[in-house]
Amino acid sequence: xxxxxxxxxxxxxxxxxxxxxxxxxxxxxxxxxxxxxxxxxxxxxxxxxxxxxxxxxxxxxxxxxxxxxxxxxxxxxxxxxxxxxxxxxxxxxxxxxxxxxxxxxxxxxxxxxxxxxxxxxxxxxxxxxxxxxxxxxxxxxxxxxxxxxxxxxxxxxxxxxxxxxxxxxxxxxxxxxxxxxxxxxxxxxxxxxxxxxxxxxxxxxxxxxxxxxxxxxxxxxxxxxxxxxxxxxxxxxxxxxxxxxxxxxxxxxxxxxxxxxxxxxxxxxxxxxxxxxxxxxxxxxxxxxxxxxxxxxxxxxxxxxxxxxxxxxxxxxxxxxxxxxxxxxxxxxxxxxxxxxxxxxxxxxxxxxxxxxxxxxxxxxxxxxxxxxxxxxxxxxxxxxxxxxxxxxxxxxxxxxxxxxxxxxxxxxxxxxxxxxxxxxxxxxxxx
Numbered sequence: 001x002x003x004x005x006x007x008x009x010x011x012x013x014x015x016x017x018x019x020x021x022x023x024x025x026x027x028x029x030x031x032x033x034x035x036x037x038x039x040x041x042x043x044x045x046x047x048x049x050x051x052x053x054x055x056x057x058x059x060x061x062x063x064x065x066x067x068x069x070x071x072x073x074x075x076x077x078x079x080x081x082x083x084x085x086x087x088x089x090x091x092x093x094x095x096x097x098x099x100x101x102x103x104x105x106x107x108x109x110x111x112x113x114x115x116x117x118x119x120x121x122x123x124x125x126x127x128x129x130x131x132x133x134x135x136x137x138x139x140x141x142x143x144x145x146x147x148x149x150x151x152x153x154x155x156x157x158x159x160x161x162x163x164x165x166x167x168x169x170x171x172x173x174x175x176x177x178x179x180x181x182x183x184x185x186x187x188x189x190x191x192x193x194x195x196x197x198x199x200x201x202x203x204x205x206x207x208x209x210x211x212x213x214x215x216x217x218x219x220x221x222x223x224x225x226x227x228x229x230x231x232x233x234x235x236x237x238x239x240x241x242x243x244x245x246x247x248x249x250x251x252x253x254x255x256x257x258x259x260x261x262x263x264x265x266x267x268x269x270x271x272x273x274x275x276x277x278x279x280x281x282x283x284x285x286x287x288x289x290x291x292x293x294x295x296x297x298x299x300x301x302x303x304x305x306x307x308x309x310x311x312x313x314x315x316x317x318x319x320x321x322x323x324x325x326x327x328x329x330x331x332x333x334x335x336x337x338x339x340x341x342x343x344x345x346x347x348x349x350x351x352x353x354x355x356x357x358x359x360x361x362x363x364x365x366x367x368x369x370x371x372x373x374x375x376x377x378x379x380x381x382x383x384x385x386x387x388x389x390x391x392x393x394x395x396x397x398x399x400x401x402x403x404x405x406x407x408x409x410x411x412x413x414x415x416x417x418x419x420x421x422x423x424x425x426x427x428x429x430x431x432x
Contacts, residue, residue: 048179053187083135085382092143092375099222100144107141108210119199147370169355170295232372248419253381270335304424310353311417317345322406
C-alpha cells in the first residue's frame with residue numbers, strides 16, 4: 001500500500017506543499033538578459049581581463065626591465081590610481097551630459113593608447129603618460145557602464161519585464177571576478193614572451209570591446225544634455241541621504257584594498273606569502289559560485305539589513321586577525337587560519353553589501369543623474385583609500401603593536417555600518 005502511494009503521481013492542485021521551480025543557473029540568468037544588458041555585464045569581464053593581464057606586473061616591469069627607482073615606481077602607480085578613482089566624478093558628469101555611448105568609446109580608445117604606451121615606453125615621462133591614460137580611461141567608462149546598467153535594469157524591473165536590479169549587479173560582480181581570475185593567467189603566459197606583448201594583446205582586447213559598444217550599445221539621448229557642467233555635482237552634493245550613504249559605504253573600498261596591503265603583511269608575518277595567490281583564487285571562486293544565492297537571500301532580509309550585515313562581516317574579518325595577533329601563533333599551516341578567515345569573511349561581506357548598494361545608488365538618486373552619483377561614490381571611495389591606506393601602511397610598521405592596524409581596520413566598516421543602519425532605520429535604504 002505504501003509503495004503504491006509513493007508511486008502515485010502527485011496532483012499539484014491537491015498537494016498542500018508548495019512546488020518550488022528549480023533556480024536557473026548563472027549562465028541561464030545571463031542569457032535571459034536583454035542583449036544590451038548582456039553587453040554591459042560582459043564588459044565588466046572584458047575590462048578586468050585586460051586590466052589584470054597588465055597592471056599586476058607593471059611594478060616588476062618598471063623596476064626590473066626599465067630600472068626605475070622604487071620612488072618612481074610608486075609615483076607611477078599612485079598617479080594611475082588617482083587618475084582612475086579620483087576622476088570618476090568627471091566620467092560620471094560627462095556621461096550625464098553627453099550620454100554613455102560616446103563616453104564608453106572614448107574610454108576604450110584612451111585605454112588602447114595607454115596600454116600601447118606602457119608596452120613601448122622606455123622613459124619615465126612616457127610611462128607616466130601611459131599610466132595616466134589607462135587610469136583616466138577607467139574613470140570614463142566605468143561610471144558610464146554602471147549607470148547604463150542601472151538604468152536599463154531599473155526600467156525593466158519597474159515594468160515587470162526583467163530580473164531585480166540587485167540580481168543584475170550580482171551577475172556584474174560575477175563577471176568581474178571571472179575576469180579577475182582569467183586576466184592574470186593570460187598575462188602570465190604572455191609575459192613568458194614580453195611585457196610589451198601583454199600590453200598589445202590587452203590593447204587589442206579593448207579595441208574589440210570598443211567595437212562591440214559602437215555596434216550594439218544604443219545611443220540614448222543624454223538626459224541632461226546642454227545643462228551646465230557643474231549642475232550634476234550640485235544636485236549630488238545637495239542629496240544629503242546619498243552623501244551619508246557614500247560616507248558610510250566608502251569604507252568598503254578601503255577594506256577591499258587591504259587584500260593588497262594588510263593581507264600580504266599578515267601572510268609575511270607567518271611565512272605564508274606563497275598562499276596569497278590561492279587566497280585570491282578562493283575569493284573569486286566564492287563570488288562566482290555563491291554570489292547569486294547570497295544576493296537572493298539579501299533581497300529577502302531587506303536591503304538595509306543586508307548592507308549593514310555585510311559591513312559587520314567585513315569588520316569581523318579584521319577583528320579575527322587582530323585577535324590572532326594577540327595570541328601565540330599556532331604551529332604549521334594553522335598559522336594561516338586568520339588570513340583565510342579574513343578572506344572568507346571579507347568576501348561574504350562584499351557579496352552581501354555590494355550588489356545591494358549598487359542598486360541603492362539610483363534609488364537614492366531618484367533615478368536621476370546616475371553617472372554623477374556613481375562617479376561621486378567611486379571618487380569618494382578612492383579618497384578614503386588614498387588617506388586610509390597611507391595610514392594603514394604606517395600602522396603596519398614593526399614598531400607598532402601587531403594587533404593595532406587590524407583593530408583600526410575593523411573600526412572602519414563598523415563606523416560605516418552605524419551610518420548605514422541609521423539610514424536604514426529612517427527608511428532611506430528601503431527598496432520599494
